Amino acid sequence: MELEVKEKQMKRVKKKAVIPQSECVACGTCVKVCPREAITIIHGIYAKVNEDICIGCGKCKIACPASIIRLEARV
Numbered sequence: 001m002e003l004e005v006k007e008k009q010m011k012r013v014k015k016k017a018v019i020p021q022s023e024c025v026a027c028g029t030c031v032k033v034c035p036r037e038a039i040t041i042i043h044g045i046y047a048k049v050n051e052d053i054c055i056g057c058g059k060c061k062i063a064c065p066a067s068i069i070r071l072e073a074r075v
């Protein structure tokens, strides 16, 4: 229940993870830490975020060894 409240609060902020494709080395770390399974490795080349699923928790941003993930506000 507490997790549901937290997720609703995050949805109101509407921040989404953004991964620059050209800088991603497809290590898969972000995929493993995402609690919503919102990240997919595309063709083994780069990671892509499904913004419809992402709740902007920032776990991927913290975990990325290349430090390339940003959180951006969405309207």
Ligand code: SF4
Binding pocket: 016, 017, 033, 034, 035, 036, 037, 038, 039, 049, 053, 054, 055, 056, 057, 058, 059, 060, 061
């Ligand atoms: S911000 Fe959170 S929910 Fe969104 S892709 Fe990263 S780990 Fe997943």
Ligand code: SF4
Binding pocket: 019, 023, 024, 025, 026, 027, 028, 029, 030, 031, 046, 047, 063, 064, 065, 066, 067, 068, 069
């Ligand atoms: S953790 Fe960073 S470098 Fe690794 S797949 Fe995710 S975005 Fe790419």
